[in-house]
Amino acid sequence: MKATLDHVGIVVQDLDRALQFFRDALGLEVSSAEAVAGQRVRVTEVATGGASLEFLESTDPASPVARFLDRRGPGLHHITLAVDDLAATLERLRAHGVKLVDESPRVGVGGSRIAFVHPASAHGVLVELKQSNPTS
Numbered sequence: 001m002k003a004t005l006d007h008v009g010i011v012v013q014d015l016d017r018a019l020q021f022f023r024d025a026l027g028l029e030v031s032s033a034e035a036v037a038g039q040r041v042r043v044t045e046v047a048t049g050g051a052s053l054e055f056l057e058s059t060d061p062a063s064p065v066a067r068f069l070d071r072r073g074p075g076l077h078h079i080t081l082a083v084d085d086l087a088a089t090l091e092r093l094r095a096h097g098v099k100l101v102d103e104s105p106r107v108g109v110g111g112s113r114i115a116f117v118h119p120a121s122a123h124g125v126l127v128e129l130k131q132s133n134p135t136s
């Protein structure tokens with residue numbers, strides 16, 4: 001199977017303040033900004049040449065990202081691997097006994113299909129799988 005590192009997800013308390021460092025001080029370029037209602041977050045992507053940095057700010061104190069922030073504080077949240085066929089990848093992982101957060105793909109940033117693998121099955125890393133151009 002081929003997979004490409006798509007982005008690194010970082011939870012922040014305050015998106016605007018995070019951009020003061022990553023955009024204004026470091027000089028990185030914002031490539032997209034949107035609200036993802038399903039995940040109750042505001043998301044800003046910053047380009048770095050290859051994989052991008054994805055900053056996540058919760059819009060709801062009960063969202064998964066808000067709970068992460070309460071438990072762990074701001075910082076590294078997930079890595080995202082782009083795959084060609086997300087459904088086939090999930091099937092393959094299930095066959096290997098991997099614990100999934102999402103049993104089937106759901107809608108992510110930019111209309112992509114995504115699914116999360118449980119960190120318990122990925123050595124403490126929350127792994128997001130993404131298919132950019134869903135066929136169905």
Ligand code: CO
Binds near residue numbers: 080
């Ligand atoms: Co992500």
